[in-house]
Amino acid sequence: MSSTIIPYEDGPLIVRGDFEIATPDGTPIEAGRTTVALCRCGKSAIKPFCDGTHKAINFRAGTDRVTPAPR
Amino acid sequence: MKLPAPRGAVSTALIDLLGGKASTLPRTPVPDDEEDLHLALFVCYEMAYRGWDGVDDRWEWDPELLRLRGALEHRFEADLHALAGPPEAVDPATVPHRLTELVSADDGPSLSGYLRGRATQEQFREFVTHRSVYHLREADPHTYVIPRLAGRPKAALIEIQLDEYGGGVEPKMHQELFKRTMSWFGLDLTYGTYVDAVPAATLAANNVMSLFALHRRRRGALLGHLAAYEMTSSIPNRAYSNGLRRLGGDASATAFYDEHVEADAVHEQIAAHDLCGSFAAAEPELAGDVVWGARCALAVDARWATSVLDSWAAGRSSLRE
Numbered sequence: 110m111s112s113t114i115i116p117y118e119d120g121p122l123i124v125r126g127d128f129e130i131a132t133p134d135g136t137p138i139e140a141g142r143t144t145v146a147l148c149r150c151g152k153s154a155i156k157p158f159c160d161g162t163h164k165a166i167n168f169r170a171g172t173d174r175v176t177p178a179p180r
Numbered sequence: 181m182k183l184p185a186p187r188g189a190v191s192t193a194l195i196d197l198l199g200g201k202a203s204t205l206p207r208t209p210v211p212d213d214e215e216d217l218h219l220a221l222f223v224c225y226e227m228a229y230r231g232w233d234g235v236d237d238r239w240e241w242d243p244e245l246l247r248l249r250g251a252l253e254h255r256f257e258a259d260l261h262a263l264a265g266p267p268e269a270v271d272p273a274t275v276p277h278r279l280t281e282l283v284s285a286d287d288g289p290s291l292s293g294y295l296r297g298r299a300t301q302e303q304f305r306e307f308v309t310h311r312s313v314y315h316l317r318e319a320d321p322h323t324y325v326i327p328r329l330a331g332r333p334k335a336a337l338i339e340i341q342l343d344e345y346g347g348g349v350e351p352k353m354h355q356e357l358f359k360r361t362m363s364w365f366g367l368d369l370t371y372g373t374y375v376d377a378v379p380a381a382t383l384a385a386n387n388v389m390s391l392f393a394l395h396r397r398r399r400g401a402l403l404g405h406l407a408a409y410e411m412t413s414s415i416p417n418r419a420y421s422n423g424l425r426r427l428g429g430d431a432s433a434t435a436f437y438d439e440h441v442e443a444d445a446v447h448e449q450i451a452a453h454d455l456c457g458s459f460a461a462a463e464p465e466l467a468g469d470v471v472w473g474a475r476c477a478l479a480v481d482a483r484w485a486t487s488v489l490d491s492w493a494a495g496r497s498s499l500r501e
Contacts, residue, residue: 117449119280141439142343146446154418159445161414164284 114147116172121146121159130157181372183232184223188216194223194248198235205248217252218383222375224249225390229317230371253391260388264479267401267472272460276452278471279404283411288482289489292416296423299492304427305365306498309374310382310488314389315358315436316371319344321389322406328399333462336454337403340410340447354443357436361424364433377499381484388480392473400466403459404473407451412478413444 112126124145130138138157146159150168153160183199186192190209196202211217226232227240239245270278295304319341326337346352359369368374375383392402421437431438460467491498 117453118276120449121445123446123449142443142446143347144339144343144446144450146442146449153445155442158442159414160418160441161445161448165415 116149116170118172119169120163121149123147181226181230181232181370181375183235184219184376186216187219188212190248190252191216191220191223194220194245197245198223198232198239205244209248209251211252211255214380214384217255218380218387219375221249221252221256221387221390222383224252225387225394226372228390228394229320256384256387256391260476260480263483264472264475267468270460270468270471272464272467275460275467275470276457279407279411279452279456279474282471282474282478283408286412286478286482288478289485291485291489292419292423294489294492296419296426299423299427301365301427303492303498304423305367307488308361308365309367309499310378310484312358312362312367312374313372313378313382314386316355316369318354318358320355321386321393322402324393325399325402328396329459331458331462333403333455333459336450336458337406340406340450340455343443343447354436354439357439360432361429361434361436364424364429379487379498379500381487385480385484388476392476398469398473400459400463400469401473401476403451403456404470404475405477407448407456407470408474408477410444410447410451414441414448417441417444 112124112128115123115125117123124147125143128140130140130145132138140158148156148159148163149170150163150166152162152166152168154162183195184191186195188211190206190211193202193205193209197205209220211220223232224245227235227237227245231237231240291307295307299307322337323341326334326341329337342348344354346354346356350356362369389402389405392398392405417437417440421434421441424434424437456470460470488498
Protein backbone atom coordinates (compact mmCIF):
# COMPACT_ATOMS: atom_id res chain seq x y z
CA MET A 110 0.00 0.00 0.00
CA SER A 111 1.51 3.31 -1.06
CA SER A 112 0.08 6.76 -0.58
CA THR A 113 1.13 10.40 -0.56
CA ILE A 114 0.04 13.09 1.88
CA ILE A 115 0.59 16.69 0.82
CA PRO A 116 -0.08 19.75 2.98
CA TYR A 117 -1.60 22.53 0.84
CA GLU A 118 -0.91 26.15 1.71
CA ASP A 119 -3.38 27.45 4.31
CA GLY A 120 -5.52 24.40 3.57
CA PRO A 121 -6.01 20.69 4.21
CA LEU A 122 -3.84 17.61 3.80
CA ILE A 123 -4.54 16.00 0.44
CA VAL A 124 -4.17 12.21 0.47
CA ARG A 125 -3.69 10.22 -2.73
CA GLY A 126 -2.93 6.59 -3.49
CA ASP A 127 -3.86 3.39 -1.67
CA PHE A 128 -5.01 4.21 1.83
CA GLU A 129 -7.60 3.32 4.41
CA ILE A 130 -9.13 5.69 6.92
CA ALA A 131 -10.46 4.09 10.08
CA THR A 132 -11.57 4.98 13.60
CA PRO A 133 -9.21 4.04 16.47
CA ASP A 134 -11.09 0.75 16.91
CA GLY A 135 -10.54 -0.09 13.27
CA THR A 136 -13.98 0.70 11.86
CA PRO A 137 -13.46 1.94 8.31
CA ILE A 138 -14.42 5.55 7.53
CA GLU A 139 -15.70 5.54 3.97
CA ALA A 140 -13.77 8.13 1.95
CA GLY A 141 -16.12 7.96 -1.03
CA ARG A 142 -13.44 9.17 -3.45
CA THR A 143 -9.89 8.28 -4.44
CA THR A 144 -8.34 11.62 -3.42
CA VAL A 145 -9.40 13.09 -0.08
CA ALA A 146 -8.78 16.29 1.86
CA LEU A 147 -8.20 15.86 5.61
CA CYS A 148 -8.98 18.79 7.91
CA ARG A 149 -5.87 20.61 9.15
CA CYS A 150 -7.46 23.69 10.72
CA GLY A 151 -9.53 21.75 13.25
CA LYS A 152 -12.79 23.53 12.42
CA SER A 153 -14.35 21.31 9.77
CA ALA A 154 -17.89 20.15 10.44
CA ILE A 155 -17.22 16.88 8.62
CA LYS A 156 -13.95 15.80 10.27
CA PRO A 157 -11.76 14.01 9.49
CA PHE A 158 -12.50 15.51 6.07
CA CYS A 159 -12.10 19.15 5.04
CA ASP A 160 -15.21 21.22 4.34
CA GLY A 161 -13.53 24.47 3.34
CA THR A 162 -13.99 26.16 6.74
CA HIS A 163 -10.25 27.00 6.89
CA LYS A 164 -11.01 29.91 4.54
CA ALA A 165 -13.68 31.33 6.82
CA ILE A 166 -11.38 31.29 9.85
CA ASN A 167 -8.32 32.61 8.02
CA PHE A 168 -6.29 29.49 8.80
CA ARG A 169 -2.62 29.92 7.99
CA ALA A 170 -0.12 27.08 7.56
CA GLY A 171 2.78 26.45 5.26
CA THR A 172 3.48 23.48 3.07
CA ASP A 173 6.80 22.34 4.50
CA ARG A 174 7.97 20.92 7.80
CA VAL A 175 7.89 23.51 10.56
CA THR A 176 10.98 23.61 12.77
CA PRO A 177 10.36 25.73 15.84
CA ALA A 178 13.15 27.93 17.15
CA PRO A 179 14.79 26.55 20.34
CA ARG A 180 13.32 27.94 23.54
CA MET B 181 -34.00 18.75 -26.18
CA LYS B 182 -36.70 20.76 -27.88
CA LEU B 183 -35.75 24.05 -29.52
CA PRO B 184 -36.72 26.88 -27.14
CA ALA B 185 -39.14 29.72 -27.87
CA PRO B 186 -37.33 32.74 -29.37
CA ARG B 187 -36.85 35.96 -27.39
CA GLY B 188 -36.09 38.50 -30.13
CA ALA B 189 -35.07 39.06 -33.74
CA VAL B 190 -31.79 37.13 -33.70
CA SER B 191 -32.99 34.11 -31.73
CA THR B 192 -36.09 34.00 -33.96
CA ALA B 193 -33.97 33.95 -37.13
CA LEU B 194 -31.66 31.29 -35.68
CA ILE B 195 -34.40 29.01 -34.34
CA ASP B 196 -36.36 29.36 -37.58
CA LEU B 197 -33.25 28.37 -39.53
CA LEU B 198 -32.51 25.31 -37.39
CA GLY B 199 -36.19 24.36 -37.37
CA GLY B 200 -36.32 24.53 -41.19
CA LYS B 201 -38.67 27.53 -41.29
CA ALA B 202 -36.09 29.91 -42.80
CA SER B 203 -33.02 29.55 -45.00
CA THR B 204 -30.78 32.48 -44.05
CA LEU B 205 -29.44 34.30 -41.01
CA PRO B 206 -28.98 38.08 -40.61
CA ARG B 207 -25.53 39.13 -41.93
CA THR B 208 -25.00 41.59 -39.09
CA PRO B 209 -27.04 40.28 -36.16
CA VAL B 210 -28.15 42.90 -33.67
CA PRO B 211 -29.84 41.24 -30.68
CA ASP B 212 -32.89 43.03 -29.29
CA ASP B 213 -31.58 42.67 -25.73
CA GLU B 214 -29.69 40.39 -23.36
CA GLU B 215 -32.46 37.78 -23.51
CA ASP B 216 -32.19 37.59 -27.29
CA LEU B 217 -28.38 37.55 -27.23
CA HIS B 218 -27.98 34.85 -24.61
CA LEU B 219 -30.71 32.58 -25.92
CA ALA B 220 -29.22 32.77 -29.44
CA LEU B 221 -25.74 32.02 -28.08
CA PHE B 222 -27.10 29.16 -25.98
CA VAL B 223 -28.80 27.66 -29.04
CA CYS B 224 -25.54 27.88 -31.03
CA TYR B 225 -23.49 26.34 -28.23
CA GLU B 226 -25.86 23.48 -27.55
CA MET B 227 -24.98 22.08 -30.97
CA ALA B 228 -21.60 21.18 -29.38
CA TYR B 229 -23.18 19.38 -26.40
CA ARG B 230 -26.26 17.24 -26.96
CA GLY B 231 -27.91 19.07 -29.84
CA TRP B 232 -31.53 19.96 -30.48
CA ASP B 233 -34.39 17.59 -31.32
CA GLY B 234 -34.97 17.39 -35.06
CA VAL B 235 -31.99 19.61 -35.90
CA ASP B 236 -29.28 18.25 -38.22
CA ASP B 237 -26.02 17.84 -36.27
CA ARG B 238 -24.11 19.24 -39.24
CA TRP B 239 -25.23 22.74 -38.20
CA GLU B 240 -22.56 22.59 -35.49
CA TRP B 241 -19.85 23.39 -38.05
CA ASP B 242 -21.93 25.38 -40.54
CA PRO B 243 -19.93 28.49 -41.54
CA GLU B 244 -22.97 30.75 -41.51
CA LEU B 245 -23.95 29.61 -38.02
CA LEU B 246 -20.37 30.02 -36.80
CA ARG B 247 -20.27 33.54 -38.27
CA LEU B 248 -23.41 34.41 -36.35
CA ARG B 249 -22.02 32.84 -33.19
CA GLY B 250 -18.79 34.81 -33.60
CA ALA B 251 -20.68 38.10 -33.87
CA LEU B 252 -22.68 37.28 -30.74
CA GLU B 253 -19.54 36.21 -28.88
CA HIS B 254 -17.95 39.54 -29.76
CA ARG B 255 -20.78 41.28 -27.91
CA PHE B 256 -20.61 38.91 -24.97
CA GLU B 257 -16.84 39.38 -24.66
CA ALA B 258 -17.30 43.17 -24.61
CA ASP B 259 -19.83 42.67 -21.82
CA LEU B 260 -17.37 40.45 -19.91
CA HIS B 261 -14.65 43.08 -20.25
CA ALA B 262 -17.04 45.71 -18.88
CA LEU B 263 -18.15 43.44 -16.06
CA ALA B 264 -14.86 41.82 -14.99
CA GLY B 265 -12.25 44.08 -16.61
CA PRO B 266 -9.94 42.95 -19.42
CA PRO B 267 -7.31 40.21 -18.93
CA GLU B 268 -4.08 41.54 -17.42
CA ALA B 269 -0.53 40.18 -17.50
CA VAL B 270 0.17 38.17 -14.36
CA ASP B 271 3.33 36.60 -12.92
CA PRO B 272 2.64 32.86 -13.44
CA ALA B 273 4.08 31.97 -10.03
CA THR B 274 1.43 34.11 -8.33
CA VAL B 275 -1.60 32.47 -9.97
CA PRO B 276 -2.69 30.18 -7.07
CA HIS B 277 -2.30 33.03 -4.61
CA ARG B 278 -4.22 35.46 -6.85
CA LEU B 279 -7.05 32.97 -7.23
CA THR B 280 -7.26 32.61 -3.46
CA GLU B 281 -7.29 36.39 -3.03
CA LEU B 282 -9.93 36.82 -5.70
CA VAL B 283 -12.21 34.26 -4.11
CA SER B 284 -11.81 35.64 -0.59
CA ALA B 285 -12.47 39.20 -1.86
CA ASP B 286 -15.58 38.07 -3.76
CA ASP B 287 -18.39 40.32 -2.56
CA GLY B 288 -21.18 38.72 -4.56
CA PRO B 289 -24.59 38.69 -2.88
CA SER B 290 -25.16 35.85 -0.43
CA LEU B 291 -27.70 33.78 -2.22
CA SER B 292 -26.51 30.81 -0.17
CA GLY B 293 -27.19 32.63 3.09
CA TYR B 294 -30.72 33.42 1.93
CA LEU B 295 -31.34 29.85 0.81
CA ARG B 296 -30.01 28.48 4.10
CA GLY B 297 -32.09 30.61 6.42
CA ARG B 298 -35.02 32.26 4.66
CA ALA B 299 -36.00 30.89 1.25
CA THR B 300 -39.46 29.40 0.86
CA GLN B 301 -39.84 26.00 -0.70
CA GLU B 302 -41.02 27.68 -3.91
CA GLN B 303 -37.94 29.93 -3.99
CA PHE B 304 -35.61 26.98 -3.41
CA ARG B 305 -37.41 25.18 -6.20
CA GLU B 306 -36.75 28.15 -8.48
CA PHE B 307 -33.08 28.06 -7.51
CA VAL B 308 -32.89 24.38 -8.44
CA THR B 309 -34.69 25.14 -11.72
CA HIS B 310 -32.12 27.82 -12.64
CA ARG B 311 -29.22 25.59 -11.71
CA SER B 312 -30.60 22.56 -13.58
CA VAL B 313 -29.49 24.07 -16.89
CA TYR B 314 -25.89 23.63 -15.75
CA HIS B 315 -26.05 20.80 -13.23
CA LEU B 316 -27.60 18.34 -15.68
CA ARG B 317 -24.41 18.73 -17.71
CA GLU B 318 -22.14 19.56 -14.80
CA ALA B 319 -18.43 19.27 -15.65
CA ASP B 320 -19.08 18.81 -19.38
CA PRO B 321 -17.90 22.30 -20.46
CA HIS B 322 -14.60 21.93 -18.60
CA THR B 323 -14.01 18.48 -20.10
CA TYR B 324 -13.47 20.18 -23.45
CA VAL B 325 -10.05 21.41 -22.29
CA ILE B 326 -8.57 17.98 -21.49
CA PRO B 327 -6.99 17.32 -24.92
CA ARG B 328 -5.60 20.86 -24.93
CA LEU B 329 -3.41 20.19 -21.90
CA ALA B 330 -0.42 17.96 -21.18
CA GLY B 331 1.46 16.69 -18.16
CA ARG B 332 0.68 17.90 -14.66
CA PRO B 333 -2.22 20.26 -15.38
CA LYS B 334 -3.88 17.54 -17.44
CA ALA B 335 -3.47 14.98 -14.64
CA ALA B 336 -4.89 17.49 -12.15
CA LEU B 337 -7.92 18.19 -14.31
CA ILE B 338 -8.56 14.48 -14.75
CA GLU B 339 -8.35 14.03 -10.98
CA ILE B 340 -11.12 16.63 -10.57
CA GLN B 341 -13.25 15.44 -13.48
CA LEU B 342 -13.11 11.80 -12.35
CA ASP B 343 -14.84 12.88 -9.17
CA GLU B 344 -17.34 15.01 -11.12
CA TYR B 345 -18.25 11.93 -13.12
CA GLY B 346 -18.53 9.75 -10.01
CA GLY B 347 -15.41 7.76 -10.81
CA GLY B 348 -17.30 6.30 -13.75
CA VAL B 349 -20.21 5.04 -11.64
CA GLU B 350 -23.41 6.44 -13.14
CA PRO B 351 -25.48 7.05 -9.97
CA LYS B 352 -22.51 8.91 -8.44
CA MET B 353 -22.08 11.28 -11.37
CA HIS B 354 -22.86 14.77 -10.15
CA GLN B 355 -25.21 15.21 -13.12
CA GLU B 356 -27.17 12.22 -11.85
CA LEU B 357 -27.02 13.20 -8.18
CA PHE B 358 -28.68 16.50 -9.05
CA LYS B 359 -31.68 14.62 -10.39
CA ARG B 360 -32.36 13.42 -6.85
CA THR B 361 -32.67 17.04 -5.71
CA MET B 362 -34.86 17.85 -8.71
CA SER B 363 -37.04 14.82 -8.00
CA TRP B 364 -37.66 15.95 -4.42
CA PHE B 365 -39.04 19.20 -5.84
CA GLY B 366 -41.12 17.32 -8.42
CA LEU B 367 -39.21 18.89 -11.30
CA ASP B 368 -38.87 17.41 -14.79
CA LEU B 369 -35.50 15.62 -15.02
CA THR B 370 -35.22 15.92 -18.79
CA TYR B 371 -32.03 17.64 -19.92
CA GLY B 372 -32.68 21.24 -20.93
CA THR B 373 -36.37 21.30 -20.00
CA TYR B 374 -36.03 24.59 -18.15
CA VAL B 375 -34.08 26.57 -20.75
CA ASP B 376 -37.31 28.37 -21.66
CA ALA B 377 -37.96 29.20 -18.01
CA VAL B 378 -34.64 30.83 -17.12
CA PRO B 379 -33.67 34.44 -17.86
CA ALA B 380 -30.60 35.78 -19.68
CA ALA B 381 -28.54 35.98 -16.49
CA THR B 382 -28.81 32.20 -16.04
CA LEU B 383 -28.05 31.51 -19.69
CA ALA B 384 -25.04 33.86 -19.49
CA ALA B 385 -23.58 31.82 -16.61
CA ASN B 386 -23.78 28.78 -18.91
CA ASN B 387 -22.64 30.64 -22.02
CA VAL B 388 -19.46 31.94 -20.39
CA MET B 389 -18.38 28.33 -19.83
CA SER B 390 -19.14 27.40 -23.42
CA LEU B 391 -17.37 30.50 -24.73
CA PHE B 392 -14.22 29.45 -22.86
CA ALA B 393 -14.68 25.73 -23.54
CA LEU B 394 -15.18 25.76 -27.29
CA HIS B 395 -12.24 28.05 -28.14
CA ARG B 396 -8.84 26.52 -27.55
CA ARG B 397 -7.35 30.01 -27.19
CA ARG B 398 -9.54 30.48 -24.11
CA ARG B 399 -8.17 27.39 -22.33
CA GLY B 400 -6.54 29.49 -19.62
CA ALA B 401 -9.80 31.29 -18.91
CA LEU B 402 -11.68 27.98 -18.75
CA LEU B 403 -9.28 26.65 -16.12
CA GLY B 404 -9.62 29.87 -14.13
CA HIS B 405 -13.39 29.54 -14.39
CA LEU B 406 -13.23 26.00 -13.05
CA ALA B 407 -10.97 27.07 -10.19
CA ALA B 408 -13.35 29.88 -9.22
CA TYR B 409 -16.24 27.41 -9.18
CA GLU B 410 -14.36 24.84 -7.13
CA MET B 411 -12.97 27.43 -4.71
CA THR B 412 -16.37 29.00 -3.95
CA SER B 413 -18.31 25.80 -3.58
CA SER B 414 -17.80 23.96 -0.27
CA ILE B 415 -19.21 26.58 2.09
CA PRO B 416 -22.23 27.62 -0.09
CA ASN B 417 -23.09 23.97 -0.69
CA ARG B 418 -23.26 23.36 3.04
CA ALA B 419 -25.66 26.31 3.22
CA TYR B 420 -27.80 24.89 0.39
CA SER B 421 -27.89 21.53 2.13
CA ASN B 422 -28.88 23.08 5.47
CA GLY B 423 -31.53 25.19 3.76
CA LEU B 424 -33.00 22.18 2.04
CA ARG B 425 -33.04 20.22 5.32
CA ARG B 426 -34.82 23.16 6.97
CA LEU B 427 -37.51 22.79 4.31
CA GLY B 428 -37.82 19.09 5.04
CA GLY B 429 -35.44 17.73 2.40
CA ASP B 430 -34.27 14.19 3.09
CA ALA B 431 -30.80 12.69 2.60
CA SER B 432 -31.53 11.94 -1.05
CA ALA B 433 -32.62 15.52 -1.72
CA THR B 434 -29.47 16.97 -0.13
CA ALA B 435 -27.03 14.32 -1.47
CA PHE B 436 -25.88 16.55 -4.33
CA TYR B 437 -25.03 19.43 -2.02
CA ASP B 438 -23.49 17.21 0.68
CA GLU B 439 -21.26 15.58 -1.92
CA HIS B 440 -20.07 19.00 -3.09
CA VAL B 441 -19.06 20.12 0.41
CA GLU B 442 -16.59 17.26 0.61
CA ALA B 443 -15.61 16.92 -3.04
CA ASP B 444 -14.96 20.60 -3.63
CA ALA B 445 -12.83 20.91 -0.50
CA VAL B 446 -10.51 18.52 -2.39
CA HIS B 447 -11.05 20.10 -5.78
CA GLU B 448 -10.30 23.64 -4.70
CA GLN B 449 -6.78 22.70 -3.67
CA ILE B 450 -6.14 20.73 -6.84
CA ALA B 451 -7.66 23.45 -9.03
CA ALA B 452 -5.70 26.34 -7.56
CA HIS B 453 -2.31 24.69 -7.19
CA ASP B 454 -1.97 21.55 -9.30
CA LEU B 455 -4.15 22.68 -12.20
CA CYS B 456 -3.96 26.47 -12.55
CA GLY B 457 -0.55 26.87 -10.91
CA SER B 458 1.12 24.27 -13.08
CA PHE B 459 -0.76 25.41 -16.20
CA ALA B 460 0.45 28.99 -15.66
CA ALA B 461 4.00 27.70 -15.28
CA ALA B 462 3.69 25.66 -18.48
CA GLU B 463 2.02 28.43 -20.51
CA PRO B 464 3.09 31.65 -18.78
CA GLU B 465 1.61 33.90 -21.48
CA LEU B 466 -1.83 32.61 -20.47
CA ALA B 467 -1.40 33.20 -16.72
CA GLY B 468 -3.43 36.41 -16.95
CA ASP B 469 -6.22 34.58 -18.76
CA VAL B 470 -6.51 32.11 -15.88
CA VAL B 471 -7.14 34.92 -13.42
CA TRP B 472 -9.45 36.66 -15.90
CA GLY B 473 -11.51 33.48 -16.34
CA ALA B 474 -11.95 33.29 -12.58
CA ARG B 475 -12.99 36.96 -12.43
CA CYS B 476 -15.54 36.37 -15.20
CA ALA B 477 -16.98 33.33 -13.41
CA LEU B 478 -17.46 35.26 -10.17
CA ALA B 479 -18.86 38.37 -11.90
CA VAL B 480 -21.35 36.53 -14.11
CA ASP B 481 -22.55 34.42 -11.20
CA ALA B 482 -22.85 37.47 -8.94
CA ARG B 483 -24.99 39.18 -11.57
CA TRP B 484 -27.23 36.12 -11.73
CA ALA B 485 -27.50 35.86 -7.93
CA THR B 486 -28.37 39.57 -7.71
CA SER B 487 -31.14 39.18 -10.27
CA VAL B 488 -32.60 36.22 -8.38
CA LEU B 489 -32.47 37.95 -4.99
CA ASP B 490 -33.87 41.20 -6.46
CA SER B 491 -36.83 39.31 -7.91
CA TRP B 492 -37.57 37.67 -4.57
CA ALA B 493 -37.16 40.95 -2.68
CA ALA B 494 -39.75 42.48 -5.03
CA GLY B 495 -42.11 39.56 -4.38
CA ARG B 496 -41.72 38.19 -7.91
CA SER B 497 -40.66 34.88 -9.34
CA SER B 498 -37.03 34.85 -10.56
CA LEU B 499 -38.08 32.72 -13.52
CA ARG B 500 -39.64 33.89 -16.77
CA GLU B 501 -43.41 33.92 -16.97
